[in-house]
Amino acid sequence: MNVRASIDKVVEINPQADLILMVSSDIPAITTQMVDWVIDTALETEDDMYYNLITKDVMETRYPGSNRSFVKLKGVEVCGGDMNVVRASAAAGNDELWDRLISARKNAFKQAALFGFGTLFLLLTRQLSIEDAAPRASKQLGIRGRAIICPYAEVAMDVDKPHQFEIIRDDLEKQVRAA
Numbered sequence: 501m502n503v504r505a506s507i508d509k510v511v512e513i514n515p516q517a518d519l520i521l522m523v524s525s526d527i528p529a530i531t532t533q534m535v536d537w538v539i540d541t542a543l544e545t546e547d548d549m550y551y552n553l554i555t556k557d558v559m560e561t562r563y564p565g566s567n568r569s570f571v572k573l574k575g576v577e578v579c580g581g582d583m584n585v586v587r588a589s590a591a592a593g594n595d596e597l598w599d600r601l602i603s604a605r606k607n608a609f610k611q612a613a614l615f616g617f618g619t620l621f622l623l624l625t626r627q628l629s630i631e632d633a634a635p636r637a638s639k640q641l642g643i644r645g646r647a648i649i650c651p652y653a654e655v656a657m658d659v660d661k662p663h664q665f666e667i668i669r670d671d672l673e674k675q676v677r678a679a
Contacts, residue, residue, distance in 0.1 A: 503602055507591045517588045519543075524582035529654040529668055538583050538655070541648055548590030548643035552581025552650040553630065562653035563667055571608040574629040580605075581655040590643040601641075615640045 503522060510517050519542060521535070542550040556570045556577035570577040604610035612623040619636045622628035630647050638645040650656075659665045 504591070504595070504599070507586065507588060511588050520586050520588055520591075522584050522586060524658060526658040526660065527582045527655065528659065529657055529671065530583065530652075531654070534652045534654055535583070537652065538585065538648075538650070542585040545646060546644070547646040548587040548638075549641075549645040550585040550648055551634075551645065552584055552648050552655055553578040554581055554650050554653055554656040558651060559653045559656060563657050563671070566657060566664060566667055567661075568656065569606075571623070572626050573623075573633070574627050576630065578630070578649075579656050581650050582658055583655045587643075590641075 506522065507520055510520050521539060523530075523535075538550075538552065556579070559566060559568055559570075559579060568579045570579050600614055601611065604614060608623065609620065612620040612628070615636045619628065619633070622632070630649070634645045634647045657664070657668065659668055
């Protein structure tokens with residue numbers, strides 16, 4: 501997958517690379533402030549992976565009608581961000597599990613199933629909390645993972661579909677006119 505190949509390339513170019521910022525190419529509304537926030541937040545702890553989650557409230561307030569897919573966790577609905585941080589050493593090894601995880605990235609139920617029946621059951625019954633999900637995933641992956649509640653909807657507002665492109669284009673045009 502592209503993620504694995506990218507991490508391998510970073511390590512090939514810079515064998516001393518520690519933390520790697522992974523950013524999808526289709527989130528054009530991000531700003532340097534948002535990138536800095538993700539990096540600064542990751543530097544607060546010594547975890548191996550930092551995964552951004554954006555709440556439905558934040559997403560719908562910033563981009564009404566974006567029609568993002570949300571996962572219903574205990575007490576909150578979230579979608580995944582497209583800007584995350586991984587420690588290079590944590591990405592090495594267990595290629596099969598990582599490949600399955602990356603393949604399941606668009607389906608929360610498939611992801612939960614990779615972390616065991618208990619995790620899947622908790623997700624299905626909406627009893628899986630953000631605080632409980634990260635340790636479960638960490639245990640299965642053999643790393644220390646951290647879920648981060650990101651305050652920026654732009655981190656999850658990709659342009660996979662024509663209506664998302666329209667939303668982003670209109671928003672960016674408004675920003676240019678206001679400047």
